[in-house]
Amino acid sequence: MxxxxxxxxxxxxxxxxxxxxxxxxxxxxxxxxxxxxxxxxxxxxxxxNSFAQRLQKQQSDTIGLILPTFSPRFSDPYFSELLAGIGNKAVDLGFDLLVSTRSPGPEENKAYEKLVEGGRVDGFIVVRTRNQDARIEYLLSKNFPFVAFGRTDDCNRFSYVDEDGYYGMQLVAEHLAGLNHEVIGCITPKPDLAFTEKRIAGLRDGLENYNIKLDPAYIKAGDLTQKSGYELGGELLDLPETPTAIVACNDLMAFGVMSAVQERGLVVGKDVSVTGFDDIPMSEFSHPPLTTVHQPVYQIGSMVCEMLVKIIRDESSEHQQILLKPSLIVRQSTGIYVKKAK
Amino acid sequence: MxxxxxxxxxxxxxxxxxxxxxxxxxxxxxxxxxxxxxxxxxxxxxxxNSFAQRLQKQQSDTIGLILPTFSPRFSDPYFSELLAGIGNKAVDLGFDLLVSTRSPGPEENKAYEKLVEGGRVDGFIVVRTRNQDARIEYLLSKNFPFVAFGRTDDCNRFSYVDEDGYYGMQLVAEHLAGLNHEVIGCITPKPDLAFTEKRIAGLRDGLENYNIKLDPAYIKAGDLTQKSGYELGGELLDLPETPTAIVACNDLMAFGVMSAVQERGLVVGKDVSVTGFDDIPMSEFSHPPLTTVHQPVYQIGSMVCEMLVKIIRDESSEHQQILLKPSLIVRQSTGIYVKKAK
DNA sequence: ATTGACATCCAAAACGTTTTGGTATATACT
DNA sequence: AGTATATACCAAAACGTTTTGGATGTCAAT
The missing domain is CATH 1.10.260.40 (lambda repressor-like DNA-binding domains)
Known part of the structure; x- marks a missing residue:
C-alpha cells in the first residue's frame, strides 16, 4: 500500500x-x-500514518467539537463562522477537528464520554454554555482539557472566552433610551443558557439608569431561531400597549421580529425599533440593516482553539479567562421614537 | 492510564x-x-483505543469533509444544515467526521492529499462541485472512495446526489411567466460552480417556453452571499429597464436582493418579485417570506453519508447517482406583475 | 484404541510509528 | 597510550489492538 x-x-x-x-x-x-x-x-x-504516530505518542492531536443543535433542522450562520474560526486555527496548529452535532441531553453526554474514554480527542471546545452544564461538570471531573466559549454559574474553574453580554446589552439599553424608547420588549433564549440571564440583566440595569422599567411581561423566551423571533415578536406586537422597541438576544431572532413588524404594516426603525446580538454577516444586508452588538465569532473561534492547544501542550493549569468588550453597531433598524398624538 | x-x-x-x-x-x-x-x-x-484499532485494521472509520469557504467570514446556514445531516448519520454508522474549511485552490488540494495519504480518512464527501473539479480528479486518480453532493461536467464516473437545478429553475420560470413577468434578472454564483450553468439554462429554457427571452445583460455573477445579492440586485434595479422579477440562485442572495429592492422604496412581491433557491429555514420567516425552490439539505447530507459508507464497506464499484426532483415553494416574495401606465 | 469433530483457548505476529539505551568510530585532550 | 567527547548510527521495546495458525481437551463414532 x-x-x-x-x-x-x-x-x-x-x-x-x-x-x-x-x-x-x-x-x-x-x-x-x-x-x-x-x-x-x-x-x-x-x-x-497518523494512527501509528498517535498510538505511539499517546495523543490524538485532535480537538473535539460537539455542536448543540436544538432542532433537527440545525441551521445557524453563527456556528458556521465559529466552526471556520476553530477549524482553520486547528489546521494551522496541526490538529484535527472532530465535529458532531447532538441535541442537549443524555445522548450528548454519552458522545463526550465516548470521545474522552476512547482517547479519541485531546481536548474539547464547549460552546453555548449552560448554567448547570453537565458537559463541563463531566470534563472537570475527568480533569480533561477543554476551553469554553461562554461562562457558567461558577466559572473560575476553567478557561473560557466570552463576550460581555451584560455590557453589550447596556449599550443597547443606552442606545434605545437615547432614542426615547420607553416600552421595550425583549426576546431571549431559554433560561438555562448561561448568557440569557446576563443579557437580560444588562438590558434591565441599563434601562434603569434612564429610569425605564423592563416589564417582565415584555420578556419572552424563544430558542434563537428566526421562527421563534417571528412568533414571539408577533406576541409582543399584539400586546395592548405595543412596545416601541424590541431587543432580541441574537440576530436570527431579530430578523424574525422584523418580519413580524413588517407583516403588520409597520416600519422597522420608525414605528418599531429592533436590535439583535452577534452581528452575523447577514445583518449588514437585511432590510433595514440591523442595529446589533458585534461579536467577533471567527476570532473567538481562533482564540478558543489556540487556548485549548496551549493547555493540551503545556498542561498549563492556570485558567485563562477572557472577557471581550463588545461594541454596538448602529444601523437602520433603530430610530427615534416620536410619540403619536392620541 | x-x-x-x-x-x-x-x-x-x-x-x-x-x-x-x-x-x-x-x-x-x-x-x-x-x-x-x-x-x-x-x-x-x-x-x-481507536487508534490502535485503526492502525491494526488499516482503516480509519472516518469521513472527511472539507468545506469550501469563499470568504474569510464563512457563514452559510445551508452548510450548517448539511453538516448536521452528514454528522448525525456518520455517528449512527460508527464513523467519525473530520471537518475543515479551505478556500478553493492549491491549499485545498493539499488538504485532500494530506488526509488521503496519511490514511486519515476512509472517504470524502465533496460538496459544491465545480466544473473542472481538481478535488474530484484527484480522488478519482487515487481511486479513493468519495461521494459528491453535486455533479460535474462528466459525472458518470462517480457517485453523487444532486438536486435537479435545471428542473427547479424551470419551475421558477413557469411560476414567474404565469405572473406576467417578462423582464427578468438573474443572479448566479461564479460560472465555475457546476450548478451555475444548469440553473441558468433551466431558467432560460423555462422562460423560452413562454416566449420570454432572458437577456444576458440581466445575468449577474455573485458569490452566494447576501452581500453580493444586495450589490448585484442593486445593479439590476438600476438598469434603464428595471426587471420586474429577480431570480437568485440561492436564498442568501435572494435576501440581499430583497434588501436592495426595499431600500429603493419598492415592495417585494408587488413591484419586484424575488425568488431564491435552497429553502433554508430562514426563508419562511423573512419579510416577505421567500418563494424558493426547496432542497432537503439535511436529508441530502444523510444520504450522501450513507452512500459513502456503503462504498467504503462494500467496495461496491457501481456508481449510484441520485437526482432529486425539487419542488417550488410559493410564498409572498413573488406576485402578479401589473403593467404600469406610461 | 483410533479417528474426527468440536469447543475453548492462546502465543506470536502484525499494523507504523517513536523512544530508549545503547554501540562504534573518529577526534581531541592529557 | 589512555581517556574523554562528539558524531553517526541502530536493535529492540513499546503503544493497544486484531488476526493467524495453531494447541489442548472432550466426546462420539468407528
Missing part, C-alpha cells in the same frame, strides 16, 4: 530509527543522511 | 486474544467467559 518508514529505510540502507529521527529533525543524524532521507521520502511520496 | 485489553486479560486470567475475541463476539469463546469478560470490561470502564 502506502510507503512507510520501513520502505524508506530499506531504500537508503539505514535503520528505521535513523529514518524516523531524520524526519523529525533530530540532530544525531548527519546532514547528508538527513538530506538523503528527506529527499527519498518525498520521492516515494511518504506521509506518516 | 486508561484500561486496556491487557488489563482485562490479567484480571480474568485469560489471554488478550480471548478477551479481544470475546469483546468482538466471536464464537470460539465460551458463553461463560464471554459473559465474564464483558462484565469486567464494563466494570473497569474499558473502552477501546
Amino acid at each position: 502506502s510507503v512507510s518508514i520501513k520502505d524508506i529505510a530499506k531504500r537508503v540502507n539505514r535503520s528505521i530509527t535513523t529514518v524516523s529521527r531524520a524526519l523529525n529533525d533530530y540532530d544525531d543524524v548527519s546532514p547528508e543522511t538527513k538530506q538523503l532521507i528527506l529527499k527519498t521520502a518525498k520521492e516515494m511520496g511518504y506521509s506518516p | 486508561s484500561v486496556s485489553i491487557k488489563d482485562i486479560a490479567k484480571r480474568v486470567n485469560r489471554s488478550i486474544t480471548t478477551v479481544s475475541r470475546a469483546l468482538n463476539d466471536y464464537d470460539d469463546v465460551s458463553p461463560e467467559t464471554k459473559q465474564l469478560i464483558l462484565k469486567t470490561a464494563k466494570e473497569m470502564g474499558y473502552s477501546p
